[in-house]
Amino acid sequence: MGNQGLFDFADLPEWEQAAQDDVQVADVVFNLPLEKPYSYSVSDNLRDILRPGMRVRAPLGRSNRHVTGYCVGIRQTSHATGRLKAILEVLDPSPLLSTEMLQLTEWIAKRYLCGWGQVLESVVPAGVRRRSGTRMILGFLLAADAEQRLSNMRLPPGQQSVVDVLRGTTAPMSVPDICEHAGCGPGPINGLRKKNLLEVVRVRSELEGETLKSTTSEPDLQINLQQQACLTAIHKAIEAQQHQTILLHGVTGSGKTEVYIQAIREIVRYGRQAIVLVPEISLTPQTIRRFGSRFQSVAVLHSHMSDSERHWQWQQIAQGNVEVIVGARSAVFAPAPHLGLIVIDEEHEPTFKQESIPRYHAREVARERCRMENIPLVLGSATPTLESWLRSQRQHDQLLSMPDRVSGLPLPPVVVVDIRNDPIIARGASVGRALQQAIRRALTDGGQVILFLNLRGYSPTVWCRKCGSGIKCPDCDLTLTWHRDRQSAICHGCDYSVPAPEECPSCQNPSVRYFGTGTQKLEEEVAAAFGEATVMRMDSDSMKKHGSHDAALERFRSGEVQILLGTQMIAKGLDFPNVTLVGVIDADSMLNQPDMRAAERTFQLISQVAGRTGRSDRGGRVIVQTSCPEDTSITFAAKHDYLGFARHELKERHELSAPPFSCVTRVIFRGLQESQVSTTACEAARQLRKATHEDPHVRILGAAPAPIARLRAYFRYHLQIAAPTEERVREIWLTVASLFQLPDGVEMAVDVDPINSR
Ligand code: ADP
Ligand code: ZN
Numbered sequence: 001m002g003n004q005g006l007f008d009f010a011d012l013p014e015w016e017q018a019a020q021d022d023v024q025v026a027d028v029v030f031n032l033p034l035e036k037p038y039s040y041s042v043s044d045n046l047r048d049i050l051r052p053g054m055r056v057r058a059p060l061g062r063s064n065r066h067v068t069g070y071c072v073g074i075r076q077t078s079h080a081t082g083r084l085k086a087i088l089e090v091l092d093p094s095p096l097l098s099t100e101m102l103q104l105t106e107w108i109a110k111r112y113l114c115g116w117g118q119v120l121e122s123v124v125p126a127g128v129r130r131r132s133g134t135r136m137i138l139g140f141l142l143a144a145d146a147e148q149r150l151s152n153m154r155l156p157p158g159q160q161s162v163v164d165v166l167r168g169t170t171a172p173m174s175v176p177d178i179c180e181h182a183g184c185g186p187g188p189i190n191g192l193r194k195k196n197l198l199e200v201v202r203v204r205s206e207l208e209g210e211t212l213k214s215t216t217s218e219p220d221l222q223i224n225l226q227q228q229a230c231l232t233a234i235h236k237a238i239e240a241q242q243h244q245t246i247l248l249h250g251v252t253g254s255g256k257t258e259v260y261i262q263a264i265r266e267i268v269r270y271g272r273q274a275i276v277l278v279p280e281i282s283l284t285p286q287t288i289r290r291f292g293s294r295f296q297s298v299a300v301l302h303s304h305m306s307d308s309e310r311h312w313q314w315q316q317i318a319q320g321n322v323e324v325i326v327g328a329r330s331a332v333f334a335p336a337p338h339l340g341l342i343v344i345d346e347e348h349e350p351t352f353k354q355e356s357i358p359r360y361h362a363r364e365v366a367r368e369r370c371r372m373e374n375i376p377l378v379l380g381s382a383t384p385t386l387e388s389w390l391r392s393q394r395q396h397d398q399l400l401s402m403p404d405r406v407s408g409l410p411l412p413p414v415v416v417v418d419i420r421n422d423p424i425i426a427r428g429a430s431v432g433r434a435l436q437q438a439i440r441r442a443l444t445d446g447g448q449v450i451l452f453l454n455l456r457g458y459s460p461t462v463w464c465r466k467c468g469s470g471i472k473c474p475d476c477d478l479t480l481t482w483h484r485d486r487q488s489a490i491c492h493g494c495d496y497s498v499p500a501p502e503e504c505p506s507c508q509n510p511s512v513r514y515f516g517t518g519t520q521k522l523e524e525e526v527a528a529a530f531g532e533a534t535v536m537r538m539d540s541d542s543m544k545k546h547g548s549h550d551a552a553l554e555r556f557r558s559g560e561v562q563i564l565l566g567t568q569m570i571a572k573g574l575d576f577p578n579v580t581l582v583g584v585i586d587a588d589s590m591l592n593q594p595d596m597r598a599a600e601r602t603f604q605l606i607s608q609v610a611g612r613t614g615r616s617d618r619g620g621r622v623i624v625q626t627s628c629p630e631d632t633s634i635t636f637a638a639k640h641d642y643l644g645f646a647r648h649e650l651k652e653r654h655e656l657s658a659p660p661f662s663c664v665t666r667v668i669f670r671g672l673q674e675s676q677v678s679t680t681a682c683e684a685a686r687q688l689r690k691a692t693h694e695d696p697h698v699r700i701l702g703a704a705p706a707p708i709a710r711l712r713a714y715f716r717y718h719l720q721i722a723a724p725t726e727e728r729v730r731e732i733w734l735t736v737a738s739l740f741q742l743p744d745g746v747e748m749a750v751d752v753d754p755i756n757s758r
Contacts, residue, residue: 026050026087027073028058029117033357037072037116041084050074050087052102053095055129057088070120072102096124100372101335107368111726112358113665113733113750119358123333125310133308139172139203140189146197158188163197172201218293220262227259230400234263237376237398238270238341245367247347247392248380250402251411251640252611253575256380257287259402260343261294263378268295268323272340276326277362279349282543283572285550287345291326301327301334304546329354329362332369339373342366346572347379347388348604353755361753363388382611382642383604386653387660389646405615412582412614414606414622414638418629425625430517430525435583435623439526443533443562447580447618451526451565452609454589456539457481458521459514462489464504466511471501477710482514483541484521494712522565522585530563538566571608577616582609587626587634594707595757596658599633603645606637657699659753663726665733666754668706670714671746678703680746681717687736688721698723698732708758726752 024047027037040058042050050056052073060067066088097105097120105123109116127133142163155163161182166173175186182188192198223231230248237244250256264274276291278284281302292298299313299322316322318335325334329352332342344352344363352362363379370377379388379397392399405411415434419425422432430453431439442449459482463470470479473491480489480498488497503510517525523537536552543549549569555561557576564570590602606624613620626634636645654661667684671677681703692698702719709716723729733750742748 022076022078025075025077025084026056026071027075028056028069028087029072029115029120030060030067030069031115031117031121033115033118038069039084040087042074042087046087046090050090051095052099053097055091055096057091059085059088070097070117072106072116072120096128098335098337101333104333104365104369104372108358108360108365110730111364111368112360112752113730114358119360122358123330125307125314127305127307127309127311128314130307130311132306132311134311136202137174139174139201140166140178141169141172141199141201142166143197143199149197156188156191158182158184159191162188162192166198172203174203217296220265220294221258223258223262224255224406226402226404227255227262227406230259230402231262233398233400234259234376234378235266238263238267241374243371243374243376245370245377245379245391245397246400247384247388247397248378248400248402249384249389249392249642250380250382250400251405252382252608253405253407253409253615254382254402255406256402257290257345258406260345260378260380261291264295264324264341264343267340270340272338273317273320273322273336274324274341274343275331275334275336275339275366276324277329277331277342277344277352277366278326279328279346279351279572281326281328282546282549283569284345285553286575288326291324295323297322298324298326299334301325301331303328332362332365339369340375341378342370342375343378343380345380347381348383348385349572350601350755353753355756357749359749359751359754361755364753383607384642384646386600386646386650390650390660407615407617409614409617409619411640412610412620412622414610414624414640416624416626416629416634416638418627419625420627430522430585431529431583432625435585435625436529438581438621438623439530439563439583442581443530445580446578447620448556448559448561448576448578449533449563449581449583450570450574450579450609450612451522451563451583451585452568452571452605453517453519453522453565453585454567454605455481455516455518455586456520456541456567457490457492457518458484460516460518461514462501463513463515464507464509464511465513466509467504467507469504469506471505471512475710475713477708481518485541493708517585519566526563526565533562534560535563535565536561538564538569540567540569542566543569568605571605571612574612575615576612578618579613579615580618580620582613582620582622584609584622584624584626587624587631588628591626591628591631591633597755599631599649602631603633603637603642603649606634607640607642610637610640657722662699662722662724663729664754665721665729666718666751666757667721667733668716668718668749668751669703669746670711670716670749672714673745674715676743677715677717677746678705680743681719684736684740685719687740688719688732691736692732695723698728706758 024042026040026042028040029037050071052071054071055068056071057066057068105119106116108119162178165178165181178189248256267274278287288300299317317325320337325331347363354360366377391397417434419432425432439449461470462480462482472479473496475496476491476493478491478493480491483490488499489501490497501512504512519537519539523535527535538552556564584606590605591598610622632648669677669681685700685703688700699722703717706716706718721729721732
């Protein structure tokens with residue numbers, strides 16, 4: 001953010017102030033899906049107060065209702081502005097956003113086709129807007145005529161010391177402050193008030209928060225040659241003071257985190273700050289702890305903070321008091337005044353994309369922010385997205401590789417087991433013969449086991465044996481999942497829940513059955529089969545409480561638990577040397593997702609869970625159960641062959657002109673009346689085709705019902721615009737959207753570069 005801190009006021013140059021005849025116009029954006037700011041005139045009494053980045057109240061629309069918006073720019077104009085409405089009130093004493101952050105949010109609005117005001121509303125935390133944690137208190141100054149009157153007055157000693165304290169200040173002081181400095185109680189202050197010697201003003205209290213200083217400071221590790229080569233390249237990029245995106249492709253356990261830490265060490269030395277984005281704070285306790293123990297001041301931005309904590313942290317960051325900011329995707333907006341580096345760890349994780357407005361991808365926002373600030377961006381992963389990989393292959397980004405584990409140990413052998421003829425699986429179990437034997441052996445040898453299954457609940461499908469239909473949520477086009485612990489069938493789309501349905505809602509027969517295996521059922525099966533071991537399940541149902549994740553991992557680390565099973569929650573970042581076996585229960589459930597990225601996700605997940613083992617000289621191995629053993633995402637993952645997978649998958653995507661070889665924008669329509677939603681979506685698709693029929697490089701797909709055709713009672717249709725560049729997609733959409741009328745009763749969501757096709 002350049003050299004201008006968030007709370008700096010860059011005063012206008014003198015010559016500009018002198019042009020008094022000019023009228024001041026403020027550009028204001030509101031929390032609306034609009035492209036352009038509104039202009040308002042600024043009255044003389046607000047002239048010296050209003051700055052870009054502050055919120056204002058202003059009349060909006062024909063009804064002139066008073067709405068809060070953000071001032072994003074101030075201009076002088078000599079044109080007649082008689083027809084402009086005027087700003088009513090300025091709400092903030094100082095800008096909430098720096099000029100650079102305004103520029104970045106404007107870019108997001110344009111790139112992700114949403115309103116600038118919508119972006120601002122999402123970027124500035126509610127606690128910062130409300131100035132949570134501060135309140136109005138009374139402050140005291142000496143009255144204007146006090147000195148004159150005091151010259152012929154004798155005060156008691158207590159009152160005299162209060163006067164002495166206040167003589168030394170021009171800012172109002174609170175009662176506790178005065179008492180502390182004057183060494184007295186509140187009595188003398190009241191005495192002086194009664195004599196009218198004090199002026200009383202209302203001031204805002206200072207924010208207070210816990211200190212950011214870490215208690216332990218562990219030394220850096222002695223890095224190896226492979227890490228040194230990467231570090232040197234990153235240092236070079238830092239010194240060049242030019243933006244460069246660096247893709248750090250390092251296998252699991254290659255020591256990427258240590259490279260981030262030592263790269264940040266360098267920029268902290270220059271008095272700058274770094275932002276580290278991780279997929280999810282609660283899922284990466286080990287990584288967070290490592291940063292905490294290696295830097296003086298680390299701010300961890302997590303979702304369990306109160307508004308006032310968040311406000312306090314925001315201020316600490318803005319004042320430059322924080323060296324390293326660690327957080328999930330929204331930490332990319334941390335107001336660090338002298339940013340030196342952004343790191344995105346596990347850049348392939350889908351959580352970096354926000355699935356509500358503004359639907360931004362933190363990687364792209366980080367890239368833009370780093371470009372604006374002329375600093376490097378480091379993307380780290382063992383399994384980079386094909387988007388990032390292609391950019392590095394085309395030399396847009398720099399590629400650094402760490403093909404070996406720090407320990408010098410090989411990546412674990414992966415055995416793919418075809419379960420189609422497994423007699424145990426045929427009888428309805430989920431752990432087949434080979435995996436059972438492997439678990440038994442691992443336990444006998446004193447090792448620990450991780451089992452991965454991507455379906456939570458007890459049985460993923462509740463269905464009727466008589467009429468053969470799945471029992472669906474009344475509001476969604478999704479089959480209910482049986483959760484045995486809650487004795488309920490639950491919809492994973494809307495959380496609708498019913499007690500065990502005894503009869504089928506369609507045919508009324510008492511023939512409801514549960515089908516398939518979720519983590520709860522797996523837990524039961526494993527506990528029954530391996531009675532001697534302690535089994536623990538981790539999924540979003542068992543880990544609802546804040547901190548439960550960390551506590552559970554501690555039980556695993558201590559050895560109290562031998563078998564850890566769970567959803568992708570356990571696939572990330574865990575580093576436990578005693579894990580000698582990883583089992584993937586059902587690779588097919590990932591492969592069979594109706595999503596262009598199903599193969600890529602399967603490859604990533606298998607590689608990531610496989611990375612949890614073989615981390616010590618105890619060795620380790622991986623067993624993948626599947627009924628598609630020939631599938632390329634599985635065979636490449638089994639060989640730890642990222643390059644082979646990327647080459648193969650990119651070829652397929654190229655043939656289909658799919659991303660990353662094209663840019664896609666998805667438009668979703670929803671409403672309570674299906675016919676209205678479908679008509680609207682089809683009309684939009686027709687207009688898009690009409691506008692682009694002469695361009696062979698543009699494809700309009702749909703409109704069609706979305707894969708989840710009904711969600712929370714809304715019918716959903718979608719269409720896609722695919723073109724060679726994002727500029728072209730934007731141009732097409734803006735042309736058609738400006739002509740297109742959305743009827744009442746239908747809502748529309750625009751998702752640029754979607755990664756979710758549901
Ligand atoms: P990655 O992020 O690539 O999976 P990590 O940074 O978590 O790898 O490193 C894996 C393990 O190796 C960690 O326990 C880490 O402390 C250790 N480690 C990393 N670099 C070194 C090094 N240079 N010397 C010794 N141990 C290291
Ligand atoms: Zn539902």
